[in-house]
Amino acid sequence: MKGYKILIVEDDQKMNQGLLHVISKEGYDAQAVDSGEKALEKIKNTQFDLVISDFKLPGINGMELLKATKRHDVNILFIIITAYGTVDTAVSAMKKGAEDYILKPFDMEELRVVVKKTMEKRELFLSNLRLQHQLQKKYTFENIIGTSEAMMTVFKIINNIKDSKATVLINGETGTGKELVARAIHFNSDKASKPYLPVNCAALNENLLASELFGHVKGAFTGAVSDKRGLFEAANGGTIFLDEIGDIGTGLQQTFLRALENGEIQPVGSFERKKVWVRILAATNKNLEAMVEQGSFRKDLYYRLNVVIIDLPPLRKRKGDIGILAHHFLKQYSAQNNKNIKRISQEVLRLLENYDWPGNIRELENIIERATLFEVSNEITKNSLPPVLTMPPLVSGIEPFSKDIKSLEQLSKKHIINVLDMTGNNKTQASKLLGIDRSTLWRIMNRLKMN
Ligand SMILES: Nc1ncnc2c1ncn2[C@@H]1O[C@H](COP(=O)(O)OP(=O)(O)OP(=O)(O)O)[C@@H](O)[C@H]1O
Ligand SMILES: [Mg+2]
CATH class of the missing domain: 3.40.50.2300 (Response regulator)
Structure with missing residues (x-):
């Protein structure tokens, strides 16, 4: 004081x-x-x-x-x-x-x-x-890592649109950084001192979501014991981040459209309309365009939302960023866990680059965090990686179900051939991958007349 x-x-x-x-x-x-x-x-x-x-x-x-x-x-x-x-x-x-x-x-x-x-x-x-x-520092662009061309485009768009009032639709698979980008837009914009309110549209049913967003009046439904202000009002002047926008029902889509078009909201159970101004950022991992074609997402709302589109590339399409991302997370988690690990072995970097990353950057972050905890030496080695990375991609070596293969015997034969191909006909390594010992592999191969 x-x-x-x-x-x-x-x-x-x-x-x-x-x-x-x-x-x-x-x-x-x-x-x-x-x-x-x-x-x-x-x-x-x-x-x-x-x-x-x-x-x-x-x-x-x-x-x-x-x-x-x-x-x-x-x-x-x-x-x-x-x-x-x-x-x-x-x-x-x-x-x-x-x-x-x-x-x-x-x-x-x-x-x-x-x-x-x-x-x-x-x-x-x-x-x-x-x-x-x-918070602002946390969400400056420095925290969005990437030097690939795709990420450069993303940075450029963020920079160009951050202060505008335009609605932004952020597309990307799970874990590609949609929320990170939404926060970066808000906290670098001229609305940074105003509220930033994220809403997960998939987490609530349509009625609850409507009342959460637009508020309700006392008695609007069972349980509405008093008037409640919605997020649109609470965020006035700031930003609402509508996460998983592809999951809102068609009824609510109409209400949304009105809110976006003329800034008017109507609390559930009220006849009164209120004017608010909020900037809308929306994100989805669904293909909204396809949903429009199927009729499950309103076309007019889609066009309202996609004034600016940011497409976040999946990690497997920008493998050049894996190295810097991995080092970024290593620095972060090493400091957080009082570890003194500064490097990642070449072998590990190769494994990281060869992996497909279905969970994208979130998955990479988790794997590096885990490795930082498990690693005993002063560099990240293969020993601290989980099996998904260290085991060769067995499953992807199998072709999709083939009509020519009917019996288990045929399938085993095909699988063994695949694994042997993968290991350059090295039976010791192949048996390890198959989870059996070498003599068992020999026995099976004999039985299947594979010699
Ligand atoms: N380019 C990046 N640089 C650094 N960290 C990133 C980057 N992209 C994502 N991350 C980190 O990865 C994690 C997942 O990101 P985020 O939650 O933004 O993904 P998302 O696209 O919203 O995923 P979901 O669809 O599953 O909600 C977060 O911890 C985030 O900080
Ligand atoms: Mg998210």
């Missing part, structure tokens, strides 16, 4: 000095002036956290000073001191943004309590601000 700057404005000399003494003694960095004009002069040159002002002053009064202070910086806190019997002055000061008031006559203990309470509020505000800065 120490170190906060407080300005005292009081024309009564004795009172002025008394306040200065008490506030300074509490450890605050306090200054005192005897008029509103002088106070304004000071406020312009010094960043104060709090102004404590008497209402009755010789020139501009406390209320005018309050207004001018808030105009200069709405975050400077203000306490007004006013005579007993003028409570309405105090109330109207609170309405104009004062944090608190003190009625004269008061004792210094009362003053101390009010100031302390107000400064706690300031502390909270500042720590929120710090948190917000941290």
